[in-house]
Amino acid sequence: MTVLAVRGVTKSFGGARALTDVSVEFQAGEVHALMGMNGAGKSTLVQILSGALTPDAGQLRIDGHELPHLTPRRARKAGISTVPQRRELVMSLTVAENIMLGDLPTRRSVVRWRSVRAAAQRALDDLGIAIDAGAVAGDLTVAEQTMVEVAREVRRGGRVLILDEPTACLGPEAAAQIRELVRRLRDTGVAIVFISHHISEVLHLADRITVLRDGRVTWAGPAAHTDEKGLVRDMVGRDVVSRRPIRPARSPEVGISIRQLCDGRFLDRFDIDVRRGEIVAVLGPAGDAQSRLFDLLSGRRRPDSGTVTVGGRPVRPGRIGHSLASGLRCVTGDRRRLGLIPGLSIDENVMLAQDRLDRRRMHRWGLLARRAAPLRDGYRVVSLVRNPPVEQLSGGNQQKVLLAKWLGTEPSAVLLEDPTNGVDVAAMAEIHSLVDELAGRGVAVLLASSSAEEVMRLADRIVVVRDGRRRTEHRADRITRDELIAATLGGAL
Numbered sequence: 001m002t003v004l005a006v007r008g009v010t011k012s013f014g015g016a017r018a019l020t021d022v023s024v025e026f027q028a029g030e031v032h033a034l035m036g037m038n039g040a041g042k043s044t045l046v047q048i049l050s051g052a053l054t055p056d057a058g059q060l061r062i063d064g065h066e067l068p069h070l071t072p073r074r075a076r077k078a079g080i081s082t083v084p085q086r087r088e089l090v091m092s093l094t095v096a097e098n099i100m101l102g103d104l105p106t107r108r109s110v111v112r113w114r115s116v117r118a119a120a121q122r123a124l125d126d127l128g129i130a131i132d133a134g135a136v137a138g139d140l141t142v143a144e145q146t147m148v149e150v151a152r153e154v155r156r157g158g159r160v161l162i163l164d165e166p167t168a169c170l171g172p173e174a175a176a177q178i179r180e181l182v183r184r185l186r187d188t189g190v191a192i193v194f195i196s197h198h199i200s201e202v203l204h205l206a207d208r209i210t211v212l213r214d215g216r217v218t219w220a221g222p223a224a225h226t227d228e229k230g231l232v233r234d235m236v237g238r239d240v241v242s243r244r245p246i247r248p249a250r251s252p253e254v255g256i257s258i259r260q261l262c263d264g265r266f267l268d269r270f271d272i273d274v275r276r277g278e279i280v281a282v283l284g285p286a287g288d289a290q291s292r293l294f295d296l297l298s299g300r301r302r303p304d305s306g307t308v309t310v311g312g313r314p315v316r317p318g319r320i321g322h323s324l325a326s327g328l329r330c331v332t333g334d335r336r337r338l339g340l341i342p343g344l345s346i347d348e349n350v351m352l353a354q355d356r357l358d359r360r361r362m363h364r365w366g367l368l369a370r371r372a373a374p375l376r377d378g379y380r381v382v383s384l385v386r387n388p389p390v391e392q393l394s395g396g397n398q399q400k401v402l403l404a405k406w407l408g409t410e411p412s413a414v415l416l417e418d419p420t421n422g423v424d425v426a427a428m429a430e431i432h433s434l435v436d437e438l439a440g441r442g443v444a445v446l447l448a449s450s451s452a453e454e455v456m457r458l459a460d461r462i463v464v465v466r467d468g469r470r471r472t473e474h475r476a477d478r479i480t481r482d483e484l485i486a487a488t489l490g491g492a493l
């Protein structure tokens with residue numbers, strides 16, 4: 001049964017078309033995946049469905065009734081809920097408070113906290129989510145926070161649930177938990193709109209797929225009627241090949257050396273050496289250790305103890321300037337919060353890390369554009385209008401701006417945290433080639449990733465961390481992906 005129907009929707013931004021004549025129907029009890037390259041128009045469509053954007057033409061119908069002048073409030077009332085990429089929980093409140101926010105049961109204007117807790121726990125239990133409603137939201141893992149948001153939306157009566165890349169940046173186990181929840185929701189009759197760049201995930205999970213390219217539907221049908229190759233062609237318009245290159249022998253010189261690094265429960269006497277020209281990955285079930293490595297190596301945070309040397313020279317802990325001066329570049333996995341400056345254009349963001357460009361020269365726009373051009377072209381940053389503020393770019397293109405910003409500075413060593421987060425298959429292959437080239441130029445690359453596939457594609461060696469400790473080390477050419485996942489989960493090899 002069709003719950004939500006989109007007919008002939010078109011949307012432009014300042015004269016540039018983001019969506020053209022898009023029609024799609026979402027059925028109750030079905031997982032419907034939206035796929036497409038970065039900038040294809042998926043988020044624009046989702047924002048139209050959730051009432052955040054008004055289409056220039058076309059209509060939306062719920063249960064056959066037209067929904068004119070949709071606003072976020074009306075969409076929610078009609079049962080259309082969105083769980084966006086960025087978690088929207090109040091981290092200092094409990095899970096129960098977050099779930100019940102805006103709908104707190106009261107008696108004579110006094111909140112009945114016991115009822116709050118009980119109702120929230122019921123909402124979680126009904127969906128088979130094993131989380132204590134009394135826990136503080138900020139203490140949950142990212143996957144658990146996503147589940148809490150799902151429970152909240154379903155409790156509020158969501159019949160069409162839009163999940164925007166809910167498994168991005170999650171390790172294999174957490175991603176599997178989210179998929180399990182999606183299946184349970186589907187079985188209760190919710191219509192699920194699922195956005196993901198992971199093709200195998202979509203092929204396993206989705207009942208139906210709609211592919212967008214340049215704002216138009218290029219393929220739509222049951223998931224069983226297509227395959228990986230077909231999807232890539234429909235999304236990209238050509239085949240995409242991404243293979244491990246044969247890299248030249250690595251230099252014996254050590255690029256980055258980490259010794260006995262300790263930081264709270266995240267890192268416990270952690271050691272690693274990355275030689276110049278080598279790619280070493282740190283992989284673990286939860287991304288905690290990986291993002292803590294980013295904080296420590298970039299100098300944002302001082303470790304409890306331990307040393308880091310780059311090119312044989314010690315780096316003073318807790319000092320961003322020292323980290324940069326050592327030739328180390330750390331590319332964050334959290335581009336929205338730590339990576340890019342909203343309000344500044346693509347060119348300004350790309351050039352921010354170039355030390356030769358001081359503040360005064362930043363305002364010579366012609367020069368800025370000329371110097372930024374090779375980087376934005378090299379990293380294939382695509383936008384509808386020339387040089388917009390960076391927040392107007394699609395997610396994957398923002399990621400490319402972030403990589404261009406740091407990798408354009410000729411580093412001697414890099415830490416890359418989830419470098420292809422939110423990036424489409426074609427851009428992923430391009431970014432992987434760029435990382436290969438970096439290593440080929442003798443840069444020491446430390447890869448902090450949550451994706452076993454990515455690690456298998458890029459790394460020479462893989463170090464598995466669990467509970468902050470280095471557990472096992474593997475050569476990428478001597479292990480299979482499944483063995484690696486078992487190793488991250490602590491299973492026997």
Ligand SMILES: Nc1ncnc2c1ncn2[C@@H]1O[C@H](COP(=O)(O)OP(=O)(O)OP(=O)(O)O)[C@@H](O)[C@H]1O
Nearest residue numbers: 013018038039040041042043044384393394395396
């Ligand atoms: N507010 C805006 N102003 C101007 N252009 C915009 C705005 N929002 C989106 N766009 C443009 O519309 C196009 C479609 O973007 P959209 O975010 O829908 O892509 P997407 O398919 O979700 O991509 P991704 O996979 O990277 O998230 C992009 O070229 C983007 O730059």
